[in-house]
Amino acid sequence: VQDALTVALPRLSAPWAYHGRVQIASDEVLAKRASEGDESAFEELVVRYQDRLYTLALRITLSDADAYDCVQEGLVAAWRGLASFRFDARFSTWIHRIVVRKAYDVLERRARTAEPVFEVPAVSVDSPADARLDLLSALAQLEPEFRVVAVACDVVGLSMDEAALVLELPAGTVKSRLHRARARLAEALQAEAAP
């Protein structure tokens, strides 16, 4: 386990900078400290991952409330499970996988109970609202198995190998599903753009 990542920065007088360098603890170091009961280390991990995990859960479950629950339960489960985490996988992979499983549970529960989904698209920053809504609605209309892969790779930014580990799928399956997901999104956007 790498103890810390040293990032070269210009000489600053900020309290977190010294001798032009700042020490940023790696996920694994923080996870190790958290596994020994250090709550502040775990809080740092929460800060680092909450947006990515929330995005992942939101785009899989298509529901703000469910995404919130997934991330909250997932993080608490991670806190409980850290004691038995053996560090043979990356913390990032492990925490994403926990939240993906929670999101899958939501999808399964919905499939069992035929529960309706009230999706609230998340707020965007740059692009025009219409175009963004088109993309998000096209993404929401994808079948879950394709949507999950597109979200993991393209939205969250996981590599294909990491996505395969997170989604517990073979790497080849991830690659082919990602290709098909992008193709379907392109088709959907083209169809909407056409008069």
Place this chain on the structure above:
Amino acid sequence: MTGDRHDEIAARLREEAAARAPERLRADVMLQVRAEPRPRRIRPRRSYRRPLGSLVAAACIVAAAAVSVTRLDAIGGGSGSGASIARQAALGASRGQAIEPGRAPLSSMPPHRDKAPSPNQSVLGAENGFGDAANSVPGPLRYAYVQRAALAAPLRAAFAPLELRQGRGTHSP
């Protein structure tokens, strides 16, 4: 073309589909975390099998070493008596019960003690009653001794001129 389109879709997804977690999420999580009992590191259960296995292996090695040392002692005692026997045999050889060079070639060397009489037996004085005792000497030792005795005369003959040149010769001119 399709690749470009796919890259564009990927870029748009990265930019537009990312969401920000609600502000209260972190606080809620940490509230629950603080309410939880502190995690206690679960130490992996200590396995006694592996240490026991290595202990048994070490004991076997030590026992094997002890047995071999004991056997070596026994052989050493035997070879001691064998050496004295051989010394007597050499004496006999110097008295004229000659050792013929090349009598016991390497290929004919008995690898172990053998019951059958060997060509060396006569060299070691089987006819003098030492045969059985000589047989108790391990084959390699016996062979080494015989070869040393057999090579003594040729070696002396071969090195005699050299020793003469250096002025240390035993032969008088």
